[in-house]
Amino acid sequence: xxxxxxxxxxxxxxxxxxxxxxxxxxxxxxxxxxxxxxxxxxxxxxxxxxxxxxxxxxxxxxxxxxxxxxxxxxxxxxxxxxxxxxxxxxxxxxxxxxxxxxxxxxxxxxxxxxxxxxxxxxxxxxxxxxxxxxxxxxxxxxxxxxxxxxxxxxxxxxxxxxxxxxxxxxxxxxxxxxxxxxxxxxxxxxxxxxxxxxxxxxxxxxxxxxxxxxxxxxxxxxxxxxxxxxxxxxxxxxxxxxxxxxxxxxxxxxxxxxxxxxxxxxxxxxxxxxxxxxxxxxxxxxxxxxxxxxxxxxxxxxxxxxxxxxxxxxxxxxxxxxxxxxxxxxxxxxxxxxxxxxxxxxxxxxxxxxxxxxxxxxxxxxxxxxxxxxxxxxxxxxxxxxxxxxxxxxxx
Amino acid sequence: xxxxxxxxxxxxxxxxxxxxxxxxxxxxxxxxxxxxxxxxxxxxxxxxxxxxxxxxxxxxxxxxxxxxxxxxxxxxxxxxxxxxxxxxxxxxxxxxxxxxxxxxxxxxxxxxxxxxxxxxxxxxxxxxxxxxxxxxxxxxxxxxxxxxxxxxxxxxxxxxxx
Numbered sequence: 001x002x003x004x005x006x007x008x009x010x011x012x013x014x015x016x017x018x019x020x021x022x023x024x025x026x027x028x029x030x031x032x033x034x035x036x037x038x039x040x041x042x043x044x045x046x047x048x049x050x051x052x053x054x055x056x057x058x059x060x061x062x063x064x065x066x067x068x069x070x071x072x073x074x075x076x077x078x079x080x081x082x083x084x085x086x087x088x089x090x091x092x093x094x095x096x097x098x099x100x101x102x103x104x105x106x107x108x109x110x111x112x113x114x115x116x117x118x119x120x121x122x123x124x125x126x127x128x129x130x131x132x133x134x135x136x137x138x139x140x141x142x143x144x145x146x147x148x149x150x151x152x153x154x155x156x157x158x159x160x161x162x163x164x165x166x167x168x169x170x171x172x173x174x175x176x177x178x179x180x181x182x183x184x185x186x187x188x189x190x191x192x193x194x195x196x197x198x199x200x201x202x203x204x205x206x207x208x209x210x211x212x213x214x215x216x217x218x219x220x221x222x223x224x225x226x227x228x229x230x231x232x233x234x235x236x237x238x239x240x241x242x243x244x245x246x247x248x249x250x251x252x253x254x255x256x257x258x259x260x261x262x263x264x265x266x267x268x269x270x271x272x273x274x275x276x277x278x279x280x281x282x283x284x285x286x287x288x289x290x291x292x293x294x295x296x297x298x299x300x301x302x303x304x305x306x307x308x309x310x311x312x313x314x315x316x317x318x319x320x321x322x323x324x325x326x327x328x329x330x331x332x333x334x335x336x337x338x339x340x341x342x343x344x345x346x347x348x349x350x351x352x353x354x355x356x357x358x359x360x361x362x363x364x365x366x367x368x369x370x371x372x373x374x375x376x377x378x379x380x381x382x383x384x385x386x387x388x389x390x391x392x393x394x395x396x
Numbered sequence: 397x398x399x400x401x402x403x404x405x406x407x408x409x410x411x412x413x414x415x416x417x418x419x420x421x422x423x424x425x426x427x428x429x430x431x432x433x434x435x436x437x438x439x440x441x442x443x444x445x446x447x448x449x450x451x452x453x454x455x456x457x458x459x460x461x462x463x464x465x466x467x468x469x470x471x472x473x474x475x476x477x478x479x480x481x482x483x484x485x486x487x488x489x490x491x492x493x494x495x496x497x498x499x500x501x502x503x504x505x506x507x508x509x510x511x512x513x514x515x516x517x518x519x520x521x522x523x524x525x526x527x528x529x530x531x532x533x534x535x536x537x538x539x540x541x542x543x544x545x546x547x548x549x550x551x552x553x554x555x556x557x558x
Contacts (some may be wrong), residue, residue, distance in 0.1 A: 023556040038556035045548050372418045383512045
């Protein structure tokens with residue numbers, strides 16, 4: 001039997017995540033004193049009161065399925081939270097769906113809205129799963145580049161330049177993983193105008209929105225007339241340090257949420273009730289923890305960006321997220337040689353930017369969700385690496 | 397708030413050089429801030445937070461909390477007596493409390509006998525002290541924000557993740 005005959009062509013054709021190779025490389029160095037700036041999650045463990053709420057839910061025997069859309073108490077809390085923090089109103093009864101992380105919400109949206117051959121625009125560099133999610137739903141993904149000179153903000157001009165007839169959806173992730181780039185209200189207004197002109201539905205992934213350090217975050221869904229053409233995707237992983245709980249949600253016009261619910265009910269059925277109970281606690285009483293963690297990330301960002309620039313790695317100050325995305329070409333190395341050499345020579349793991357799309361070439365992603373002490377040592381090592389002769393650095 | 401004070405209050409154990417990097421200051425500036433805080437009598441001194449159940453640190457490990465009732469005085473209220481009690485070396489902390497007693501006194505001594513001697517010979521014999529009620533601490537679970545033993549398991553975060 002030839003196994004490969006059984007793998008669907010569109011799955012076989014999908015490239016493996018570039019992050020995977022690097023993960024293997026780092027995994028081989030187990031036991032050595034590696035400082036990893038390669039993660040994509042908070043270093044904080046979920047605040048205790050949230051964990052305790054989950055324990056309590058188990059003690060009370062909450063072990064059942066919930067409504068497909070999620071616990072109504074949680075949907076009410078989500079509706080209130082989104083209204084307070086983003087200024088958008090959604091009815092908890094039929095405009096909110098609780099999902100297994102934003103990843104599931106994104107997949108639901110792709111499968112619910114994309115016909116084979118539909119075109120979906122997304123900005124790049126970006127989170128590794130955007131393009132594959134589109135391809136898995138038999139759509140065509142169109143990358144829209146963002147540039148270091150714009151601090152990786154998406155511009156309406158770039159959108160217009162990349163647009164093709166048949167484009168139906170636009171995926172946004174602001175602030176962005178891996179660049180930390182985001183858009184000002186004015187930039188978003190221009191993007192919104194473009195979406196209205198081209199009749200695009202917007203999937204806006206707001207997972208890093210609470211981790212905005214400079215200015216206030218604006219969601220495109222909050223702009224006049226945009227709620228009706230936006231699916232607002234959000235979750236608890238980053239701001240509430242709840243990555244492993246796998247809990248997120250989508251809000252939008254009732255008929256669209258209903259279509260996503262169809263896919264959800266036949267695939268996932270519902271998100272874990274324990275994670276839903278924990279998420280409810282997070283929304284009701286977790287805001288102080290979010291602010292405390294944000295303050296830590298903010299100072300760490302200032303530290304790492306300052307050090308990178310001092311070292312000679314040009315780095316814009318990300319307005320949000322917990323990623324710095326310095327340019328490494330000044331060292332004479334490309335992003336892959338830089339990351340491999342840095343890992344081998346100085347035992348610091350960063351992710352080569354090309355893993356996030358072609359636009360990430362020449363950059364590496366360094367996650368600053370780690371302690372001050374570790375960050376300082378990591379910066380010292382990177383400084384030593386950059387100062388070493390090129391021949392030394394290339395020894396991978 | 398003074399940036400150095402803010403870092404101190406977070407309870408980490410950064411060196412002045414590390415504090416300088418985190419706060420975006422020079423080492424000299426951090427030291428200057430520390431000096432100023434001392435001068436202003438805001439920052440009174442360093443005190444390590446120890447797990448006293450560990451053998452190495454167990455030398456002075458008998459701790460007790462004493463509830464003290466006193467007679468307030470015309471003019472000074474509780475202050476004169478509270479300050480008098482607080483001056484004893486045996487006393488780590490001393491607070492005026494609302495509720496069923498007046499002063500809450502924390503003491504730490506090398507042995508139970510020494511605590512007993514302090515209470516019976518020094519504290520309760522002070523004029524104005526009406527009664528004392530001594531509670532010995534049996535085990536510490538959390539000390540000034542630090543969990544002892546029962547904290548979270550070491551992180552098993554993946555080294556590289558999307």
